[in-house]
Amino acid sequence: xxxxxxxxxxxxxxxxxxxxxxxxxxxxxxxxxxxxxxxxxxxxxxxxxxxxxxxxxxxxxxxxxxxxxxxxxxxxxxxxxxxxxxxxxxxxxxxxxxxxxxxxxxxxxxxxxxxxxxxxxxxxxxxxxxxxxxxxxxxxxxxxxxxxxxxxxxxxxxxxxxxxxxxxxxxxxxxxxxxxxxxxxxxxxxxxxxxxxxxxxxxxxxxxxxxxxxxxxxxxxxxxxxxxxxxxxxxxxxxxxxxxxxxxxxxxxxxxxxxxxxxxxxxxxxxxxxxxxxxxxxxxxxxxxxxxxxxxxxxxxxxxxxxxxxxxxxxxxxxxxxxxxxxxxxxxxxxxxxxxxxxxxxxxxxxxxxxxxxxxxxxxxxxxxxxxxxxxxxxxxxxxxxxxxxxxxxxxxxxxxxxxxxxxxxxxxxxxxxxxxxxxxxxxxxxxxxxxxxxxxxxxxxxxxxxxxxxxxxxxxxxxxxxxxxxxxxxxxxxxxxxxxxxxxxxxxxxxxxxxxxxxxxx
Amino acid sequence: xxxxxxxxxxxxxxxxxxxxxxxxxxxxxxxxxxxxxxxxxxxxxxxxxxxxxxxxxxxxxxxxxxxxxxxxxxxxxxxxxxxxxxxxxxxxxxxxxxxxxxxxxxxxxxxxxxxxxxxxxxxxxxxxxxxx
Numbered sequence: 001x002x003x004x005x006x007x008x009x010x011x012x013x014x015x016x017x018x019x020x021x022x023x024x025x026x027x028x029x030x031x032x033x034x035x036x037x038x039x040x041x042x043x044x045x046x047x048x049x050x051x052x053x054x055x056x057x058x059x060x061x062x063x064x065x066x067x068x069x070x071x072x073x074x075x076x077x078x079x080x081x082x083x084x085x086x087x088x089x090x091x092x093x094x095x096x097x098x099x100x101x102x103x104x105x106x107x108x109x110x111x112x113x114x115x116x117x118x119x120x121x122x123x124x125x126x127x128x129x130x131x132x133x134x135x136x137x138x139x140x141x142x143x144x145x146x147x148x149x150x151x152x153x154x155x156x157x158x159x160x161x162x163x164x165x166x167x168x169x170x171x172x173x174x175x176x177x178x179x180x181x182x183x184x185x186x187x188x189x190x191x192x193x194x195x196x197x198x199x200x201x202x203x204x205x206x207x208x209x210x211x212x213x214x215x216x217x218x219x220x221x222x223x224x225x226x227x228x229x230x231x232x233x234x235x236x237x238x239x240x241x242x243x244x245x246x247x248x249x250x251x252x253x254x255x256x257x258x259x260x261x262x263x264x265x266x267x268x269x270x271x272x273x274x275x276x277x278x279x280x281x282x283x284x285x286x287x288x289x290x291x292x293x294x295x296x297x298x299x300x301x302x303x304x305x306x307x308x309x310x311x312x313x314x315x316x317x318x319x320x321x322x323x324x325x326x327x328x329x330x331x332x333x334x335x336x337x338x339x340x341x342x343x344x345x346x347x348x349x350x351x352x353x354x355x356x357x358x359x360x361x362x363x364x365x366x367x368x369x370x371x372x373x374x375x376x377x378x379x380x381x382x383x384x385x386x387x388x389x390x391x392x393x394x395x396x397x398x399x400x401x402x403x404x405x406x407x408x409x410x411x412x413x414x415x416x417x418x419x420x421x422x423x424x425x426x427x428x429x430x431x432x433x434x435x436x437x438x439x440x441x442x443x444x445x446x447x448x449x450x451x452x453x454x455x456x457x458x459x460x461x462x463x464x465x466x467x468x469x470x471x472x473x474x475x476x477x478x479x480x481x482x483x484x485x486x487x488x489x490x491x492x493x494x495x496x497x498x499x500x501x502x503x504x505x506x507x
Numbered sequence: 508x509x510x511x512x513x514x515x516x517x518x519x520x521x522x523x524x525x526x527x528x529x530x531x532x533x534x535x536x537x538x539x540x541x542x543x544x545x546x547x548x549x550x551x552x553x554x555x556x557x558x559x560x561x562x563x564x565x566x567x568x569x570x571x572x573x574x575x576x577x578x579x580x581x582x583x584x585x586x587x588x589x590x591x592x593x594x595x596x597x598x599x600x601x602x603x604x605x606x607x608x609x610x611x612x613x614x615x616x617x618x619x620x621x622x623x624x625x626x627x628x629x630x631x632x633x634x635x636x637x638x639x
Binding site: 376401402403404405406408409410411412413415416430431433434437438455457500502 | 537601604607608610611612613614615616617619620622623624626627628630631632633634635637638639
């Protein structure tokens with residue numbers, strides 16, 4: 001820098017034989033540590049630390065008595081009140097010339113201290129704004145190219161920031177997604193727990209749209225001076241999401257991560273299937289899936305009705321498979337056979353009038369469709385529809401109740417860390433035969449596991465599939481009341497999966 | 508082929524030369540091994556009860572070439588992009604599965620088999636090849 005620092009007293013030369021040094025290095029870490037301690041202790045005396053590793057530090061003199069906090073605003077007398085500044089080590093201190101130019105200090109401020117402060121605007125700007133970024137890139141290039149004034153170096157800094165700009169630029173989002181995001185952000189801001197995303201022409205739910213709603217908190221309503229009792233309400237949100245009149249064909253998995261969701265409406269969309277992942281919405285109370293293209297509901301929804309909170313399910317109209325047209329393997333509740341099967345007659349509820357039993361509210365199992373056996377890759381086996389295989393499990397093809405080796409490997413794959421972040425392009429690098437299997441494992445992982453509806457075992461590839469018809473009319477008419485006697489049962493189809501060939505109903 | 512010539516056990520040989528001797532019924536869970544050991548096919552494996560799982564490929568053309576190498580018949584598929592993944596580590600897990608499957612064939616609640624995470628992709632390809 002500016003002044004020469006006076007050198008410390010000359011260092012004493014310590015003689016150490018190389019053999020001694022290597023023996024130290026060769027022994028264990030304990031001896032290394034002890035030798036380190038020794039050298040530290042010695043350093044006091046032979047001034048090892050005398051060589052300043054960085055530029056000499058800057059000190060100021062002790063506080064002048066009148067500079068305390070008490071008289072902070074007191075005018076500082078320029079002469080005697082000013083602190084003295086020293087530069088350099090304690091043995092060779094130098095009084096700094098008080099008449100140094102202000103510009104020098106300014107320059108000094110820009111030296112990187114290695115500590116980034118929130119208020120440090122200069123650093124933040126250089127990272128964020130593109131003008132500074134280009135200047136920074138230019139600087140870097142200049143040093144790298146050693147100031148070669150070629151035409152190349154003049155062109156390169158211009159292209160570098162342009163490249164980085166395009167790399168960080170996100171693809172333009174459709175207008176409806178942006179609108180949906182503003183609606184969600186507005187609800188989060190105001191603490192509204194009713195999110196209305198209807199009539200937005202959404203084809204898909206963009207990722208990251210619904211995730212922040214997990215942390216939605218209601219704002220306390222601060223009223224006028226006379227505080228009444230009803231001011232004290234719960235701040236727990238009663239989360240409601242309305243997505244009617246859109247063009248959704250698939251529900252995003254983020255929707256099923258909202259464990260607090262109470263009301264969900266996807267009325268008038270283009271849904272063809274509802275994912276079994278809906279079982280994760282354990283707090284769901286009202287669900288409207290009417291006016292869609294569903295031919296069946298997931299069996300997990302029935303579980304939500306039976307075990308969960310779901311009280312109001314609006315499923316009709318939909319293109320449900322009619323029970324009259326469907327193939328039925330077993331009837332468990334036949335409304336037509338009143339006379340010959342009185343024990344299974346729906347009219348039995350007449351006897352329980354006055355105190356309705358749980359069954360008057362609960363869904364009633366009407367019928368079960370034929371079981372479809374799926375092969376080890378989850379595709380229907382060829383001899384599916386022949387009546388002989390419907391009765392007997394696929395023993396002939398060597399299937400056992402133990403999971404297949406593919407399934408075991410896939411279960412291990414689905415537990416791999418970071419599987420959900422693997423993109424399709426990365427998956428394509430694997431041999432073509434396992435790519436669909438890996439994709440399936442990734443979907444299961446994203447859905448947060450997939451327990452078998454019969455045995456509860458986590459699985460990846462279903463091996464059995466069948467439809468069940470259940471009557472949920474007390475749920476459907478919106479808690480109007482229990483089944484009245486003689487009421488016509490209106491069963492809904494539910495699709496159910498099993499994880500092994502033995503996971504079928506009645507096993 | 509007469510039933511008497513079939514031994515109760517078969518030998519599976521990994522590409523690095525390790526041999527695993529397991530019951531024939533357990534090994535025949537795998538469709539590929541079952542076809543290898545099928546007595547009507549008259550493959551040498553069916554005669555010797557010894558399967559050398561050497562170079563496994565994604566097979567399109569299932570034409571088998573056989574070469575005699577020190578008395579052991581080696582099965583290969585005609586395919587260019589062959590890669591060996593039946594190392595002893597993988598084959599050991601495969602044999603473990605065969606026995607696991609044999610044990611839990613008719614049980615209702617089957618415990619999960621433990622598979623190390625670093626092997627699961629190789630095992631998945633092995634499972635696809637072995638058709639289990």
